[in-house]
Structure formats: structure tokens, C-alpha cells
Amino acid sequence: MRRILLDTDTAGDDTIAILMALKAKDAVLEGVTINCGNVGFDQQVENALYTIQVAGKSGKVPVYPGARRPLLRDWRNAEDVHGGDGMGDSHFPRARQRPEALHAVDAIVEIINSNPGEIDLVEIAPMTNLALAIRKDPGIVKKVRSFHFMGGANQYLGNITPAAEFNTWVDPDAAKIVMESGLAPTMVGWEICMRHGVLGAKELAAVGKMGTEESKFFLAVNRQVRRFMKKSYGMDGTVCTDSLTMSIVLNPKVATDVRRRYVEVDNTEGPSRGATIVDELGVLGRTPNSDVVYEASQGLFRDMLYRVLKGGRV
Ligand code: RIB
Numbered sequence: 001m002r003r004i005l006l007d008t009d010t011a012g013d014d015t016i017a018i019l020m021a022l023k024a025k026d027a028v029l030e031g032v033t034i035n036c037g038n039v040g041f042d043q044q045v046e047n048a049l050y051t052i053q054v055a056g057k058s059g060k061v062p063v064y065p066g067a068r069r070p071l072l073r074d075w076r077n078a079e080d081v082h083g084g085d086g087m088g089d090s091h092f093p094r095a096r097q098r099p100e101a102l103h104a105v106d107a108i109v110e111i112i113n114s115n116p117g118e119i120d121l122v123e124i125a126p127m128t129n130l131a132l133a134i135r136k137d138p139g140i141v142k143k144v145r146s147f148h149f150m151g152g153a154n155q156y157l158g159n160i161t162p163a164a165e166f167n168t169w170v171d172p173d174a175a176k177i178v179m180e181s182g183l184a185p186t187m188v189g190w191e192i193c194m195r196h197g198v199l200g201a202k203e204l205a206a207v208g209k210m211g212t213e214e215s216k217f218f219l220a221v222n223r224q225v226r227r228f229m230k231k232s233y234g235m236d237g238t239v240c241t242d243s244l245t246m247s248i249v250l251n252p253k254v255a256t257d258v259r260r261r262y263v264e265v266d267n268t269e270g271p272s273r274g275a276t277i278v279d280e281l282g283v284l285g286r287t288p289n290s291d292v293v294y295e296a297s298q299g300l301f302r303d304m305l306y307r308v309l310k311g312g313r314v
């Protein structure tokens with residue numbers, strides 16, 4: 001049984017990753033930690049609690065509030081992408097479950113230390129909580145079973161600036177700490193999501209025909225993303241980033257080409273802030289620190305996503 005600890009800045013795509021983890025036959029979601037990112041922090045906490053309720057697991061998955069701000073930088077939201085509430089402006093009702101009193105950073109340290117070698121750590125947000133947890137107890141980096149993160153862009157345009165993807169841009173200092181900590185990450189970059197995680201109008205129409213609570217939830221939380229993609233990228237569709245990452249965690253076969261590379265995060269202030277530099281040719285002479293996903297199976301991902309949206313298991 002896989003035991004997943006998920007760090008999230010809960011908005012549309014994050015919620016589908018949470019649903020997928022909760023629908024996994026051979027995984028349990030040990031906890032959800034909330035990091036600053038997409039929308040207002042307290043709204044993100046509510047979004048996570050509500051998503052757990054949608055999955056029928058209310059009260060069964062603890063939600064730990066964490067860093068409300070990046071380590072050093074000013075925070076900028078992504079409400080233009082996800083809507084003011086992060087959920088396509090659906091303004092869902094308040095969930096019954098309430099968040100834990102324990103801070104996310106303490107929860108990450110305690111859960112990993114209490115279960116050495118057991119926890120699959122998944123990061124789909126800026127890495128502030130994780131960097132603080134590593135600073136609090138550096139020993140945790142050797143105690144996780146695996147670490148996957150959605151973030152960065154490998155030789156590809158960013159989505160928040162020309163150089164950077166949102167998660168590594170919001171808190172590049174935290175990302176740098178994590179990448180240099182000795183944690184052995186598997187990186188799922190923005191380019192993989194844009195190549196293999198997009199659902200176009202035809203696919204979204206198919207989701208609409210499913211008629212399940214999960215499919216209606218998916219379309220609702222992606223309502224604003226679809227508008228944003230049309231306006232910014234001229235494409236009618238939505239891009240699944242965090243759920244594609246979760247599908248790789250649950251089924252490694254989704255990642256069809258993974259290469260070991262040295263990856264460095266640019267934490268300077270300026271146009272390249274938050275860029276993930278992948279040393280393709282090894283010219284920096286640094287020991288590779290990451291498994292970078294170079295290709296993924298759109299078919300395997302969609303199959304897993306559709307099973308979840310039809311109310312099934314993965
Ligand atoms: O760049 C996309 C990533 O940033 C996703 O994880 C999205 O939820 C935001 O956190």
C-alpha cells in the first residue's frame with residue numbers, strides 16, 4: 001500500500017490530483033499540507049477540505065495549514081488562471097471537516113520521521129513548506145520512499161514568466177533549498193503537462209457526458225482555466241498538471257522517458273527568476289540530482305483520469 005503525503009496550493013488542478021490519490025486502490029493519502037500559491041491561503045485550505053468531502057473521505061485525511069508566504073519573495077496569486085476561489089468561481093459550500101492545528105512543516109517532519117522509508121512525498125505547489133521542513137530536520141531527505149514534484153520547465157517556455165513555471169517562480173529560494181538538499185526528486189515539468197496533460201474541447205465534451213459528481217466537479221473547477229487557456233494560448237481546453245504528476249506517482253509507467261540530470265533553480269531576482277536549468281550535456285560538472293520526465297503517456301494518463309471522473313478507482 002503506497003502512503004502519500006501531498007503538499008498543495010489547492011486550486012483546480014490540485015483538486016483533481018487529490019481526488020486521484022483518494023481513488024487509488026493501492027494508496028492511502030496520509031495527509032495534505034497547504035502551501036502558499038494559487039489563491040488566498042485560507043481559500044486553499046477550504047478547497048482541500050471540500051475536495052476531500054467530494055471524494056467521500058470527510059474527516060479521514062488530515063489537512064495541515066502551512067506557509068502563507070514564500071520564504072523571501074512577495075507572493076503573487078494565480079486567480080486569473082483559476083478564478084478568485086481557485087475553483088472556477090464555483091463558491092462551493094464550506095466543508096464539514098476542519099484543518100488540523102499542527103503546522104504543515106511539523107506535520108511533514110513528524111509523518112516522515114514516524115514512517116521511515118514509507119512515505120511517497122508529492123509536491124504540487126511552491127516548495128516553502130518542504131524547504132522549511134528540511135531546514136528543521138535535514139535528516140528527512142533520506143527517509144522518504146520517493147519524491148515527485150510538479151514544477152519547473154525543461155528547455156520550454158514558462159507559464160508565469162517566459163523563463164519560469166509558477167511553482168518554482170513563486171518561491172525560487174525554497175525550490176533551490178529542496179533541489180540541493182539530497183532529496184532525490186522526479187521532476188514533472190510544465191512542458192510535460194502541455195504536451196501530454198491537455199484535454200481539448202472534444203475530451204471536455206466527453207467528460208461532460210459522464211454525468212458523475214466527479215466529472216461535474218472537474219468541469220466546474222476548470223471553468224476559468226479553460227477561459228485563461230483560450231485567451232493566453234489560443235487553445236480551447238484545459239491543462240492537467242498536478243493530476244498528471246499524481247498519475248506518474250501512482251503508475252510509474254505513465255512516465256515513458258525519464259533521464260537523470262543535474263537541475264538547478266535560478267533564485268536571482270530578474271527575468272530568469274525561478275527558471276529550472278537542466279544541464280542536458282553535463283557541462284556544469286555537477287552530480288545529477290534529479291530524475292527528469294522527458295516523455296509521458298497521454299493515453300495512460302487519460303485512462304486514469306477518466307476512471308476517476310467516472311467515479312471509479314485507479
Ligand atoms: O504551473 C502550474 C502549477 O502551478 C500547478 O501546480 C498549479 O496548481 C500551480 O500550483
Ligand code: CA
Nearest residue numbers: 009014124125
Ligand atoms: Ca498546484
